[in-house]
Each structure stands twice: as structure tokens, then as C-alpha cells.
Amino acid sequence: MAACKSIVDYEDVLKTRSALPRGFRAGSVALTFHPRELPGxxxxxxxxxxxxxxxxxxVAAGVFTRNAFPGAPVLLCRERIDGPSIRGILVNNKVANVCAPGGFDDACRITESLAAAAGGKSEEWLYASTGVIGWKLPVPEIDASLPTLIxxxxxxSALPAARGIMTTDRFPKIRSVPAGEATVLGIAKGAGMIEPNMATMLAFIMTDADLSREELSRALGEVVEDSFNAVSVDGDQSTSDMCILLSSRRSPAPAYGDFVEALRQVCTGLARDIVRNGEGTSHVIEVAVSGARCREEARGFAKAVVNSPLVKTAIYGNDPNIGRLxxxxxxxxxxxxxxxxxxxxSIRLGGELIFSGGEFRISPELETRLSSxxxxxSFSPELKGYPEHDETVLIEIDLQSGTGSSRVWGSDLSYEYIRENAEYRS
Amino acid sequence: MAACKSIVDYEDVLKTRSALPRGFRAGSVALTFHPRELPGxxxxxxxxxxxxxxxxxxVAAGVFTRNAFPGAPVLLCRERIDGPSIRGILVNNKVANVCAPGGFDDACRITESLAAAAGGKSEEWLYASTGVIGWKLPVPEIDASLPTLIxxxxxxSALPAARGIMTTDRFPKIRSVPAGEATVLGIAKGAGMIEPNMATMLAFIMTDADLSREELSRALGEVVEDSFNAVSVDGDQSTSDMCILLSSRRSPAPAYGDFVEALRQVCTGLARDIVRNGEGTSHVIEVAVSGARCREEARGFAKAVVNSPLVKTAIYGNDPNIGRLxxxxxxxxxxxxxxxxxxxxSIRLGGELIFSGGEFRISPELETRLSSxxxxxSFSPELKGYPEHDETVLIEIDLQSGTGSSRVWGSDLSYEYIRENAEYRS
Incomplete structure (x- = not known):
């Protein structure tokens, strides 16, 4: 896909992608509250x-964080997702509802209010949260907002919901791919704290393809490894990461393989959008490792490179400090x-061979080419904040000791990352 | 040790520590060169x-980086350190001599010139380097400087050498502890790229205690785990980390246990100095994990906390974002x-209980206390750059699943870290 030239173009692109599959409705509202944990x-x-x-x-399927302290929403969704009938999912930002006193009960109570207002039983409603860990949900304010939300x-359009789930994201993220007569549409949020060893910050994928819960679950399992699990922004796997796939079953299912392919495109697109939208991302780094003894080892090497603070800061500074690789x-x-x-x-940077035979292959001319x-x-200043482009800093590593390969995406480490993360709660 | 009140005090402190043990001489010179790999x-x-x-x-003993791409100096020192007689060690900064074409031969050739000028055989001389990876040593310029160096x-005084080995260090690091009639004195350099899973950036420890090579080696092995291996600045273990212990054997040895204790104090002191001097360090973070199933697991948890970019940036911002812990x-x-x-x-921050029974224990009053x-x-602006103080942000974690414990030191993640590392070579 060609890079858009301006933010106006991107808004147009989003509109073309935002049509909800059959059988879905979506919306979003805002509320204000004062966290009881804070002074003032x-x-x-x-x-x-x-x-x-x-x-x-x-019906629904999901993959969830492997973090040993999952948030209350992860516990709740894991409990409910295999139910025979799912009515939808509620999502709040700003408060993650993780290890907050009474957090699980609060989440259950809110889905009871939702069921009373929107229909169904509370256990047919899923609930996802993202934001500050440790704060309690503002239950009265949320309850009071449910009628307006409904x-x-x-x-x-999925756009209001895609905007609503954002935290420090620069832009809403939506991907949509047809699958026969059905559609696969996904929205995601995610910026800092992304190292989906299994999962994805928050991603909600909707389809009208008439597939069973088991088929959805299998398809999701097949695509997460090379999509959400292949991106890494700061090496932390959050307490709340989840990817939920919902189907209304309103349209005939395409061949299973065609569905998986459409799902893969949606998930890969969202995963890369997330890296491009990372807090303070100036360069997107793409590391391709081949010749490892197995795929897991290739993944390990690729993540070691893409998560190294020293590699990340050098790339931020446009400094081809290849020794750090x-x-x-x-x-x-x-x-x-x-x-x-x-x-x-052997190692290549931007297609140029920089290391082979145990030694660096550098020269003043190559150094100049690598810097440029x-x-x-890097994002040019006038496009700063503009999410969609195809540019990555490509690092190719061939270990020549086997057939394992892996490709991961990450971001550089910039002043903006520090600012965002030092001041996130204020 | 009480914190010094100003940089003048610290210079005085360094003087009191810098007296070389019997049988040692030290010195340092500067030279200039143009890296052949760079344009201009x-x-x-x-x-x-x-x-x-x-x-x-x-005689000498050493511990070296576990990095699979050790620099030429590490290869050279590993080869020579067990020799029957060691004459000393040459150290250069600015060029790490790692994977540079012909780097090992260059290092050998320089020790030949050194032997010719200062005496002995080339294989009795050790050689350590630190700096940019990939660049070749400027052999002619180094050769030409050897007479002045000698x-x-x-x-x-160890002070000129302690200053000479610095790169982005803020201040020279020297520790000295008596051991019976002998002395243990160490100097170290290290700032970014410190994750000594085994070793220590560069540390050179000198003693006149009459101990055999085997005893020195055993003593060093006993103390590195809780000193150099317990600090972590950015999670990367460099290609050049090494800690070398040299003895002139000129003074009677104390009881072995007394020697180990003195060595431990020197190594622990240097290791903490290194964290305090980390690139852009504003807070020193001390993480004490207890109740793990074993010591290695405790170390793993402690390092996970101290290396998390999200924890580091929150502490930099004086933000008690305890959810990230x-x-x-x-x-x-x-x-x-x-x-x-x-x-x-259970988790305590600054002695205050913030997490127990599966839930956070926070309130507006506690939040205010934690922020302050x-x-x-944090370093107050007027002391910025001043290395020696006893202040750490103390995080205590009790897992209550065993008797394994570990204590590590690390630094926060600041704008200065990014600046230093994005612009290191320029």
C-alpha cells in the first residue's frame, strides 16, 4: 500500500475501511472522574x-497476555469467552483495572448494569480495560454513562470506537479485508508497553463470516504469531493485552483458508500500525533473522536486537552504530x-552488507550512505505524527546455522518516548 | 559512608583512595586520530x-564478558591471563577493537611495541579497550605515544589511570581497602551498556597481597556475583566487559577470608559507583527481591524490574506509577x-507497603508521600553530575515462595541517556 501524503489522506483512508460487518453496532462516549487514589x-x-x-x-475467540498478573478484564474475558452466546464487548481507557481492590467485582457489576440497559445476561458481555494500573474503575460514573453509550x-462505522479505545496512540487504527461475501474488520489500540509474546495490547476483530467458535479460535491462533507477537515497542508485556475475535455469523463463510488469509492481513496490518504509532516512534525498525537453528531462536535474536536500548537510541540519532547490532x-x-x-x-543494514567473515565491512563511503x-x-518533521507509511529501517541477519527465520518490528527510542512515559499519568 | 557535599569534597576523597599498592606504577597520556572508517x-x-x-x-586473574562476540582485547587477555608472569595492562578508550578487520593482530602488535619499550615479552602484557565497536585501532598513533606513556x-596515584580509562563516565571511580599489611585498590570505567551477567565494563584491581594466581581467581569468582553482576544500566552486556585482578605479591597476604572481604568491598563500591555514574542517571534504583525459589530466580525478577523501560521512565519522572512494577x-x-x-x-517502595493480598494499597496520602x-x-540540580551519594530508590519485593534472594542496582531512563546514546560517536 502506498504511503499517504498527509493526514487528510489518512482520514479518507480510515473512512474507506470503517464500514462495520453485518450484524454489528458500535459507539463511544466520554466521561470525567477523579481517581480516588490521587490527592486533589x-x-x-x-x-x-x-x-x-x-x-x-x-461467538467469540480470544488470546490473552501471558503476564502472571493479568488484569480483572482479562480474568473476566477468559471466563466468559467460550460461552455459547456473546452480545458484545465494553471497553474503557484510562484505568486498566489491574490489582485494584475489588476490581473483578467492579467489572462484573458494570456488565450487570450493561445487560440491564442493553439486553442479555451479564455473562454474555465481555469487558476490556486499558490505562493506569492500580486505579479502581469509577463505577458510578461508568454506570451513569451507559444509557448515552447505548x-x-x-x-x-467502526471509527468512533477505534478513536474511543485510544490512550497515547497518535491515530485510530482500523484494517478491513473482504473474505468472500463476509468482511474481517479490526480496530486496535497500543502504543507503549507492547511486547506481545502472545497477544496484542487491545485488538477487537469483527466478522460476519459464519464460522464456529472453534474455527475462529483456530484461525486466531494461526495468525497471532506473525502479527501481534512479532511487534515489540518496549519489551514489556502488559497485564491487559488481549485480542478478541467476534463473529455475528450473518454472512456465508468463505473457504477456511481464505478467512485465515483475510484475518492475517488484518492482524498484520494492525500490528504494524501499532508500531508506527508507538509513543515517540521516529523510526520503525524491521529485523529479519534467518539461518537460526529454529524459529524460536530466530525470534529471540530478532527481539534482542529490536529491544536493545543502545541499538534503539543509535537509530533514533540516525547514527549507523553498527557495532551495537x-x-x-x-x-x-x-x-x-x-x-x-x-x-x-552476515548482517545487512538497508540492504548493504556491513558484517561478514567475522569482521565489519565499513568505509567512509558506506558510513555516509548508511547515515543518509x-x-x-525517519519521520520528516512535516509528517510527524502521521501514522501510515511503508518506511522501515531494515536489518537483515543471517546466522547460517539452520533454517529458522523470523521477522519482527519495533521502534526506536526517542526523547518523546521518555516524555510520554515519565508523564503518562499527569 | 556519608555523602560528600560537593565535587570539591569528592576530589579530596579520591585523593585519599588513590595511593597505589606496593609494586605498581600507573600513568596515562592522550592522543588524537581520525578513524579510517569515517568520512571527513x-x-x-x-x-x-x-x-x-x-x-x-x-600474577593475574580475570572474569570476562559472556557476549558471544567478545572483542579482540577479551580474546587476547583470556589467552594470556593464566601466564606465569604478568607485567601489566595497557588500556585505551574510544575504540573497542571488536570485530574490526585485523583487530586481534593489531592488539598483539601493540603489545610487542610495548614490550620493546617497557620490557618483558609481549605475551606478559595484557590489553583492554573500550569505545566504538567496529572501528580499527589507530596503531601508528598508539605506537608513537608509548614512550610518553611510559x-x-x-x-x-591511581588517579591519572582512573581518569584515562573513562569514556562517558562523569567521574573517575577508585576504591581502596586495606587487607592486613596489603592493600586492594580498584579503578573502573562504565556507564552505558552495563549488564554484567558476569563481568564489569572495565575494572582493574591491584593488590600487593602475596596470593597465588589460583587464590586470586577463586576470590574474584566469589565476589563478582554480588558486585559487578548485580548492577544493570541498560540490560546490554558489552563485547568488552572485563574485570582483571593483578597482584605484585610484594606484601604478606592476610587471611584468605580477610582478603576476600576487602576485595568484596572494593568491587561492590566500584559497581555502585558505576551505576551512580551511568549515562544520564538521575535516580539510582535498588531492587531487593526475597522469597524466590532460588537465588537465580530472585535475580531474574530483580533485573526484570530494574531493566523495564516503563519502570525506569516513571521513576525518572518522580511518578510512583507502581502498577508498572x-x-x-x-x-x-x-x-x-x-x-x-x-x-x-508484597511490594514496598521506600519502605511503604504498596501491594499485598493481591491488591494495591494506595491512597491520596500515600501517593503524595511516594512522589516526594x-x-x-533524585539528584538535585546543584549536585547534578556529582557521583557519590548514598541515595537509592528502594523497591522491596517479597515473593514468599522460597528462600532465594538478590539485590541489584540500576538507573532510571532519562533524556540524558537518549542524548548520550544517540550522539555517542559524534
């Missing part, structure tokens, strides 16, 4: 978003007891 | 430092398949 009386804004299966019934539901590979191999043949290893390559791949 | 003709400064056993003989040797623990447990009982876990605790623990 400063008000904070929270968005409440809702995706509803308009027939009141559907009124906001419409069957046309080798150092991060050596660090990972050494710490994990993986034999590595330095003489066989990195500059070209 | 900009000159870079390199310091060349030398520690010499003035009798021309001594003239600079003196038997009084729990998230990083959960991330580590989840990714490593370690069972963790959230109900049993973090502010108090």
Missing part, C-alpha cells in the same frame, strides 16, 4: 466504547548458551 | 593508560513459566 480533585477523561452484536448473539451505537546478538547468544559462528554470520539511509527512514 | 578528517581523542607491575612480574608512569514482575514470571502467587506477594520520596531521591 483534578478530573481525568475516560472513553467508554461498545461493540455490540446487533442480533444479541454471536444511544451512540450505530451500524455504519553485533553486541546485542552476542549478548543474547552468550546469555542463552546458543552457539554462534561469527565467521558465518537512516535519515531518510 | 575530524580528529578524535583517545586516552592510553598503563598499569605496570614495577618488578616486571606479577614516562608518565609513577608509583603514587507489578506488570514487569508478571511479565517475567509469565514469560519464564515461573508460578507466582499474587496473594502472597522519589523527588528526594
Amino acid at each position: 480533585d483534578k478530573l481525568y477523561r475516560m472513553n467508554l466504547s461498545l461493540i455490540e452484536l446487533s442480533d444479541g448473539k454471536g 444511544k451512540s451505537l450505530q451500524a455504519e 553485533v553486541s546485542s546478538l552476542g549478548d543474547y547468544a552468550g546469555n542463552n548458551g546458543i552457539p554462534l559462528d561469527g565467521k558465518a554470520l 539511509y537512516l535519515e531518510k527512514k | 578528517d575530524k580528529l578524535y581523542r583517545m586516552n592510553l593508560s598503563l598499569i605496570e607491575l614495577s618488578d616486571g612480574k606479577g 614516562k608518565s608512569l609513577q608509583a603514587e 507489578v506488570s514487569s514482575l508478571g511479565d517475567y514470571a509469565g514469560n519464564n513459566g515461573i508460578p507466582l502467587d499474587g496473594k502472597a506477594l 520520596y522519589l523527588e528526594k531521591k
Whole structure:
């Protein structure tokens, strides 16, 4: 897909992608509250978003964080997702509802209010949260907002919900791909704290394809590894990551393989959007490792490179400090007891061979070319904040010790990352 | 040790610590060169430092990086360190001599020139380097500087060498502890790229205690785990980390246990100095994990917390974003398949209980106290750059699932870290 030239173009692109599959309605409202854990009386804004299966019934599948302290929403969704009928999912930002006193009960109570207002049983409603860990949900404010939220539901566009689930995201993220007579549409939020060893910050994927819960679950399992699990912004896997796939079953299912392919495109697109929208991302880094002994090892090397603070800051500074690439590979191999043949290893940056035969291949001319390559791949100031482009800093590593390969995406480490994360709650 | 009140005090402190043990001479000179890998003709400064056993003989022991791509100096030192007689160690900064074409031969050739000028055989000389990975050593410039370097040797103070080995360090690091009639004195450099899973950036420890090579080696092995291996600045283990212990054997050895204790104090002191001097360090973070199933697991949890970019940036911002602590623990447990009982876990920040029974214990009053605790623990602007103080942000984690414990030190993640590392080579 060609890069858009301006933010206006991107808004147009979003519109073309936002048509909801048959059988879905979505909406979003905002509320304000004061966290009871904080001194003072400063008000904070929270968005409440809702995706509803308009027939009141559907099926769902999900993958969830492997973090050992999952938030109350993850516990609740894991409990309910295999139910025979799912009515939809409620999503709030600003408060993650993780390890907050009474957090699980609060989430259940809110789905009871939702069921009373929107129909169905409370256990047919899922609930996802993202935001500050430790704060309690503002239950009265949320309850009071539910009627307006339900009124906001419409069957046309996923855009209000895609905007509503954002936290520090720069832009809403929507991907849509047809699958026979059906559609696969996904929205996602995610910026900092992304290392989906299994999952994805928050991603909600809707389809009208008439597939069973088991088929949805299998398809999701097939695509997460190379999509959401292949991106890494800061190496932390959050307490609340989840990817939920909902089906209204209102349209004939395409061939299973065609559905998986459409789902893969949606998930890969969203995963890359998330990296491009990372807090303070100036360069997107793409690391392709081949020749590892197995796929997991290739993934490990690729993540070691893409998560190294020293590699990330060098790329941020448009500095082809290629020594740090080798150092991060050596660090990972050494710490994990993986034999590595330095003489066989080759590394390319932007397609240029920089390391082979155990030695760096650098020269003043190459150094100049690599610097200008990195500059070209950074966001230009006038496009700063503009999410969609195809530019990545490409690092190719061939270990020549097997057939395992893996490709991951990550972001550089910038001043903006520090600012966002030092001041996130204020 | 009480914190010094100003930089003037610290210079005085350094003087009281800098007296070389018997049988040692040390010195340092500067040279300039243009890296052949870079375009243009900009000159870079390199310091060349030398520690010499003035009798021309001594013994040595060392621990080295586990990085799978060790630099030429690490390969050279590993080869020579067990030799029957060691004459000293040459150290350059600015160029790490890692994977540079012909780098190992270059290092050998320089020690040949050194042997010719200062005496002994080339294989009795060790050689350490730190700096940019990938660049070649400027051999002619180094050779030309050796006579001046040898003239600079003196038997009084380790301070010129301690200054000479610095790169982005804020201040020289020297620790000295008596051991019976002998002395243990260490100097170290290290700032970014510190994750000594085994070793320490560069640390050179000198003693006159009459101990055998085997005893030195055993003593060093006993102390590195809780000193150099317990600090972490950015999670990367460099290609060049090493800690070398040299003895002139000129003074009677104390009881072995007394020697180990003195060595432990020197190594722990240097390790903490390194964190305090980390690139852009504003807070020193101390994480004490207890109740793990074993010591390694405790170390793993402690490092997961101290290396989490999200924890580091929150502490930099004086933001008690305690949710991120729990998230990083959960991330580590989840990714490593370690069972963790959230109900049993307790976490204290600055001595205050913030998490127990599976829930956060926070209130507006506690939030205010924690913010002011973090502010108090940051460097005040007037002391910025001043290395020695006893302040740490203390995070205590009790997992209550065993008797394993570990204590690590790390630094926060600041704008200065990004600046240093984005612009390191320029």
C-alpha cells in the first residue's frame, strides 16, 4: 500500500475501511472522574466504547497476555469467552483495572448494569480495560454513562470506537479485508508497553463470516504469531493485552483458508500500525533473522536486537552504530548458551552488507550512505505524527546455522518516548 | 559512608583512595586520530593508560564478558591471563577493537611495541579497550605515544589511570581497602551498556597481597556475583566487559577470608559507583527481591524490574506509577513459566507497603508521600553530575515462595541517556 501524503489522506483512508460487518453496532462516549487514589480533585477523561452484536448473539475467540498478573478484564474475558452466546464487548481507557481492590467485582457489576440497559445476561458481555494500573474503575460514573453509550451505537462505522479505545496512540487504527461475501474488520489500540509474546495490547476483530467458535479460535491462533507477537515497542508485556475475535455469523463463510488469509492481513496490518504509532516512534525498525537453528531462536535474536536500548537510541540519532547490532546478538547468544559462528554470520543494514567473515565491512563511503539511509527512514518533521507509511529501517541477519527465520518490528527510542512515559499519568 | 557535599569534597576523597599498592606504577597520556572508517578528517581523542607491575612480574586473574562476540582485547587477555608472569595492562578508550578487520593482530602488535619499550615479552602484557565497536585501532598513533606513556608512569596515584580509562563516565571511580599489611585498590570505567551477567565494563584491581594466581581467581569468582553482576544500566552486556585482578605479591597476604572481604568491598563500591555514574542517571534504583525459589530466580525478577523501560521512565519522572512494577514482575514470571502467587506477594517502595493480598494499597496520602520520596531521591540540580551519594530508590519485593534472594542496582531512563546514546560517536 502506498504511503499517504498527509493526514487528510489518512482520514479518507480510515473512512474507506470503517464500514462495520453485518450484524454489528458500535459507539463511544466520554466521561470525567477523579481517581480516588490521587490527592486533589483534578478530573481525568475516560472513553467508554461498545461493540455490540446487533442480533444479541454471536461467538467469540480470544488470546490473552501471558503476564502472571493479568488484569480483572482479562480474568473476566477468559471466563466468559467460550460461552455459547456473546452480545458484545465494553471497553474503557484510562484505568486498566489491574490489582485494584475489588476490581473483578467492579467489572462484573458494570456488565450487570450493561445487560440491564442493553439486553442479555451479564455473562454474555465481555469487558476490556486499558490505562493506569492500580486505579479502581469509577463505577458510578461508568454506570451513569451507559444509557448515552447505548444511544451512540450505530451500524455504519467502526471509527468512533477505534478513536474511543485510544490512550497515547497518535491515530485510530482500523484494517478491513473482504473474505468472500463476509468482511474481517479490526480496530486496535497500543502504543507503549507492547511486547506481545502472545497477544496484542487491545485488538477487537469483527466478522460476519459464519464460522464456529472453534474455527475462529483456530484461525486466531494461526495468525497471532506473525502479527501481534512479532511487534515489540518496549519489551514489556502488559497485564491487559488481549485480542478478541467476534463473529455475528450473518454472512456465508468463505473457504477456511481464505478467512485465515483475510484475518492475517488484518492482524498484520494492525500490528504494524501499532508500531508506527508507538509513543515517540521516529523510526520503525524491521529485523529479519534467518539461518537460526529454529524459529524460536530466530525470534529471540530478532527481539534482542529490536529491544536493545543502545541499538534503539543509535537509530533514533540516525547514527549507523553498527557495532551495537553485533553486541546485542552476542549478548543474547552468550546469555542463552546458543552457539554462534561469527565467521558465518552476515548482517545487512538497508540492504548493504556491513558484517561478514567475522569482521565489519565499513568505509567512509558506506558510513555516509548508511547515515543518509537512516535519515531518510525517519519521520520528516512535516509528517510527524502521521501514522501510515511503508518506511522501515531494515536489518537483515543471517546466522547460517539452520533454517529458522523470523521477522519482527519495533521502534526506536526517542526523547518523546521518555516524555510520554515519565508523564503518562499527569 | 556519608555523602560528600560537593565535587570539591569528592576530589579530596579520591585523593585519599588513590595511593597505589606496593609494586605498581600507573600513568596515562592522550592522543588524537581520525578513524579510517569515517568520512571527513575530524580528529578524535583517545586516552592510553598503563598499569605496570614495577618488578616486571606479577600474577593475574580475570572474569570476562559472556557476549558471544567478545572483542579482540577479551580474546587476547583470556589467552594470556593464566601466564606465569604478568607485567601489566595497557588500556585505551574510544575504540573497542571488536570485530574490526585485523583487530586481534593489531592488539598483539601493540603489545610487542610495548614490550620493546617497557620490557618483558609481549605475551606478559595484557590489553583492554573500550569505545566504538567496529572501528580499527589507530596503531601508528598508539605506537608513537608509548614512550610518553611510559614516562608518565609513577608509583603514587591511581588517579591519572582512573581518569584515562573513562569514556562517558562523569567521574573517575577508585576504591581502596586495606587487607592486613596489603592493600586492594580498584579503578573502573562504565556507564552505558552495563549488564554484567558476569563481568564489569572495565575494572582493574591491584593488590600487593602475596596470593597465588589460583587464590586470586577463586576470590574474584566469589565476589563478582554480588558486585559487578548485580548492577544493570541498560540490560546490554558489552563485547568488552572485563574485570582483571593483578597482584605484585610484594606484601604478606592476610587471611584468605580477610582478603576476600576487602576485595568484596572494593568491587561492590566500584559497581555502585558505576551505576551512580551511568549515562544520564538521575535516580539510582535498588531492587531487593526475597522469597524466590532460588537465588537465580530472585535475580531474574530483580533485573526484570530494574531493566523495564516503563519502570525506569516513571521513576525518572518522580511518578510512583507502581502498577508498572507489578506488570514487569508478571511479565517475567509469565514469560519464564515461573508460578507466582499474587496473594502472597508484597511490594514496598521506600519502605511503604504498596501491594499485598493481591491488591494495591494506595491512597491520596500515600501517593503524595511516594512522589516526594522519589523527588528526594533524585539528584538535585546543584549536585547534578556529582557521583557519590548514598541515595537509592528502594523497591522491596517479597515473593514468599522460597528462600532465594538478590539485590541489584540500576538507573532510571532519562533524556540524558537518549542524548548520550544517540550522539555517542559524534
